[in-house]
Amino acid sequence: MSIRKEISYNPFEYNKRETINVKNIGGYNFPVVISDLSNKKNINITDIRNSGYIYNNKTYKWKISQSAADYIYIGISKIKTEFIDNLNLICDNTEWQKLYFSKSNIYPLFSIKEYLFAKVKSDTLNFVKINLQEINCIKDIKKGSKVVLVLDIGNNDKINEQRDFFNILLINKINAPVVLYKKYNEHEIEKFQLFSSGDIGSLLIDGLGNGVWLYNHEIISSKEIKCTSFGILQACGLRISKTEYISCPSCGRTLFDIQKTVEQIRKRTKQFVGIKIAIMGCIVNGLGEMADADYGYVGGIKGKVNLYMNKKLVKQNIPEEKAVDELLKLIKNTRN
Numbered sequence: 642m643s644i645r646k647e648i649s650y651n652p653f654e655y656n657k658r659e660t661i662n663v664k665n666i667g668g669y670n671f672p673v674v675i676s677d678l679s680n681k682k683n684i685n686i687t688d689i690r691n692s693g694y695i696y697n698n699k700t701y702k703w704k705i706s707q708s709a710a711d712y713i714y715i716g717i718s719k720i721k722t723e724f725i726d727n728l729n730l731i732c733d734n735t736e737w738q739k740l741y742f743s744k745s746n747i748y749p750l751f752s753i754k755e756y757l758f759a760k761v762k763s764d765t766l767n768f769v770k771i772n773l774q775e776i777n778c779i780k781d782i783k784k785g786s787k788v789v790l791v792l793d794i795g796n797n798d799k800i801n802e803q804r805d806f807f808n809i810l811l812i813n814k815i816n817a818p819v820v821l822y823k824k825y826n827e828h829e830i831e832k833f834q835l836f837s838s839g840d841i842g843s844l845l846i847d848g849l850g851n852g853v854w855l856y857n858h859e860i861i862s863s864k865e866i867k868c869t870s871f872g873i874l875q876a877c878g879l880r881i882s883k884t885e886y887i888s889c890p891s892c893g894r895t896l897f898d899i900q901k902t903v904e905q906i907r908k909r910t911k912q913f914v915g916i917k918i919a920i921m922g923c924i925v926n927g928l929g930e931m932a933d934a935d936y937g938y939v940g941g942i943k944g945k946v947n948l949y950m951n952k953k954l955v956k957q958n959i960p961e962e963k964a965v966d967e968l969l970k971l972i973k974n975t976r977n
Contacts, residue, residue: 649811657848658807660818664766665711666789666851667818671880673852674870675731675820676863679716689713689724691864703727707914708882710867714750714854731768734759750791753778763787770822773798773806783815791854794823800843807849820852821845828860834869838876845877884911887919887934895922896940897961905965906938913972919949928952938968950975 662668676692678684686696693709696702701723714731730747732740737749738761750768751759753775770791771779782788794803807819821841827833837855844850853870874880886907891899903920910918919931921939924947931937937949941957946964948956948971959967 649808652804652847655846655848658811658819660816660851661786663787663789663818666766666820670851672845672850672874673711673820674867674874675712675714675852675854676710676867676870677714677854677856678863679714679718679856680859681715681718684715684718684720684724686724688863689728691862692867694728708868708871710870711852712748737763756788757781768820773802776806776809779809779815780813782817783813788817789851790817790819791822792819792850794821794840803844804847804849807844807847818851819849820854821850822854823856825855825857827857830861830865833857833861833866834872837869838873842873842877845873845879881915881917884913884915885917887917887931889921889923889930891922894925896943897922897946902938902965906968909965909969910972913976916972916976918968936968936972938964 660667662670666673678688678692681688689703690696692713693706695704695706697704703724712729712731717733717736720730725744726746728746731750732747734749734751734755737747741747742761742763745765748763748766748768750770753769753771756762756767756769757778765787766789767787768789768791769782770793772793772795782790792803792806810816810819821844823837823840825833825837827836841850841853841855853873855866855870857866871880871882875882875885884907886903888899888903889895899920899922906918906920916936917934919934919937919939921931921937923940928939931939931949932952935951937952939947939949941947944961945958946961947954948959948964948968950971955971956967
């Protein structure tokens with residue numbers, strides 16, 4: 642399959658790449674997050690909890706939290722049988738063939754060549770890892786309707802080459818969902834967050850990619866990696882998993898202490914998942930900057946705060962010392 646010169650999508654507009662729906666990946670589903678525990682020899686309760694799951698000791702079942710990874714990759718690691726039943730797991734194809742092919746919630750990860758020659762495949766979902774150098778092998782994927790491609794982004798792969806990969810899929814009418822995978826070797830969480838956000842986010846905001854799968858060595862925990870994946874999706878506006886805050890940077894018109902107020906509001910509203918709260922210092926810029934927020938906390942006059950919901954003024958001239966309480970009350974009353 643040769644690389645074509647023409648671009649089959651508009652790079653200046655956001656258009657989500659159309660894909661088929663494979664289980665809960667692709668189609669109209671939110672992008673998925675895959676937690677990677679393959680560096681563990683034996684996977685324990687703590688490891689799975691770090692992927693966002695809560696274990697019920699009475700029912701012996703896992704409960705999914707709002708920020709739980711959609712899939713957990715175990716590679717060839719060992720995991721207790723009693724932990725398996727209500728988790729979505731991915732393992733290497735060789736391990737799946739030996740131990741798990743009869744399990745409806747465990748799915749194989751193939752290399753592209755393994756998949757093309759495999760005699761046994763999952764009837765539900767097959768993950769197929771491919772890198773940019775293997776693009777010529779991809780034409781036969783057209784025949785598989787239960788395939789999710791895992792694009793392995795190398796350290797030397799340029800963003801234009803990654804976009805070429807999706808361009809080739811579009812030109813050849815290959816509509817399998819694609820999970821974006823990248824391996825890092827960072828020692829500092831801030832650097833990992835910065836680099837992964839740039840690498841993965843640049844494709845997601847182009848509408849390219851149906852999931853995030855990040856890996857870093859053991860110095861950065863699987864919990865931090867999972868939280869970074871969700872953070873990237875939220876920053877791209879693709880999946881909200883926690884409260885989002887929008888704040889002005891503060892200027893001479895600001896009518897209250899922005900930093901102090903933001904911290905107070907964050908502490909008292911972090912339990913509300915999936916909402917946006919805007920904290921704006923004045924009415925001049927506040928209305929425009931909070932346009933896409935669910936709730937607005939805006940300085941009206943000195944010592945007074947106005948509260949908004951969906952850009953509509955709902956409470957006016959609240960004394961500053963009572964305003965955070967009133968915001969909390971407004972959120973609780975309108976979310977019930």
